[in-house]
Amino acid sequence: EYAALLRRRKAITERKEAPMPKVTLKAFAKINLTLDVLGEMAGGYHSLETIFRGIHLYDLVTMEKKDRGIHLECDKEELPLGPENLAWQAAELLQKDFPVIGGINIKIVKRIPVAAGLAGGSTDAAAVLLGLDRLFHLQLGRQKLSEYAERLGSDVPFCLYPLAALGRSRGELLEELPEGSEMWLVLVKPPFGLSTGEIFDHLSQVEISRRPDLSGALKALEEGSFGELCAAMGNVLEASAFDLQPKLAEWKRDLAGPVGTGPVVMAGSGPTLVAFFDSEEKARQLAAQWGQPRWDVLLSKTLTRQELEKRFILTEETEGERGE
Ligand code: ATP
Numbered sequence: 001e002y003a004a005l006l007r008r009r010k011a012i013t014e015r016k017e018a019p020m021p022k023v024t025l026k027a028f029a030k031i032n033l034t035l036d037v038l039g040e041m042a043g044g045y046h047s048l049e050t051i052f053r054g055i056h057l058y059d060l061v062t063m064e065k066k067d068r069g070i071h072l073e074c075d076k077e078e079l080p081l082g083p084e085n086l087a088w089q090a091a092e093l094l095q096k097d098f099p100v101i102g103g104i105n106i107k108i109v110k111r112i113p114v115a116a117g118l119a120g121g122s123t124d125a126a127a128v129l130l131g132l133d134r135l136f137h138l139q140l141g142r143q144k145l146s147e148y149a150e151r152l153g154s155d156v157p158f159c160l161y162p163l164a165a166l167g168r169s170r171g172e173l174l175e176e177l178p179e180g181s182e183m184w185l186v187l188v189k190p191p192f193g194l195s196t197g198e199i200f201d202h203l204s205q206v207e208i209s210r211r212p213d214l215s216g217a218l219k220a221l222e223e224g225s226f227g228e229l230c231a232a233m234g235n236v237l238e239a240s241a242f243d244l245q246p247k248l249a250e251w252k253r254d255l256a257g258p259v260g261t262g263p264v265v266m267a268g269s270g271p272t273l274v275a276f277f278d279s280e281e282k283a284r285q286l287a288a289q290w291g292q293p294r295w296d297v298l299l300s301k302t303l304t305r306q307e308l309e310k311r312f313i314l315t316e317e318t319e320g321e322r323g324e
Helices: 002-014 086-097 120-135 141-152 156-160 196-205 214-223 226-232 237-244 246-256 280-289 305-309 316-322
Strands: 022-040 046-066 069-074 103-109 164-169 173-176 184-189 264-266 273-277 296-301
Touching (some): 022 120, 022 214, 022 264, 046 214, 086 103, 086 120, 120 141, 141 156, 184 280, 214 226, 237 264, 246 264, 246 273, 280 296
Antiparallel strands (some): 046 103, 046 164, 184 273, 184 296, 264 273
């Protein structure tokens, strides 16, 4: 393996043209193991208490140096490619503060369902912050990166280090948590979107019959207990989402039925429903039963620290440039 690496490095150094520095990284999605709304804050925001968990489902974000401007490409046609895209905003934010970022080309291979409650836009933005930091040697460090992330959106700070964390306020005040035991997930994305604003606004008009058990969930993560974590999970936004879209409640019941074991919990402000399993086999069984063409179904699992540490895919150009 080492010999292969040396050969590759030699090939790069011998190449005549100067390599165009670029970097690719995996931008991981998140789910919420618990999500509680504690009240309203100034500015109409809701104060949250939520356990975020990163999952092994990712977009690929590639950044390449250009002379000027911010250019965005994406394989999903419905996504905006200008200033409305959160990845574009992330590049602009850093470019304003760091003139060394002359121009940048960003390419997103979208695998995370859009407008699904899985923080797809937020994680692309976080990836751009991390990627530009690496590409232009900004050496921002965790604190500075988090400050930029917070300016882009309340889910973006978690997406910088998406393992497990307790999020408070709008979700941007983070406290790292142990990852708990590995879980297999089946993600079911209904064929409609739900507006985050509408879900929160409607919350005051519904009764919340069940709240997640935060202390139980924290203890379960600490002890790595799948059973206890399942008992403690929950998302109060389901009350609002299910009232607005009753089909969701039906699907949650149906999903929990056939294979058994873990619970089904909506991700963030939905509408994706997440079924939890302690074994791959059971998760595969459910995914097969709910598979295409009726549903948008994805099999996934919780993200490990090792997987997160390997999120940078160093291209030959980057390796050559950095001499790594
Ligand atoms: P969150 O869980 O953070 O609330 P989400 O998963 O519900 O986010 P996104 O996938 O981020 O939702 O998409 C929400 C909206 O943001 C979409 O309507 C989309 O047009 C817009 N958007 C902007 N940039 C992106 C991006 N890079 N990827 C996906 N959506 C984006």
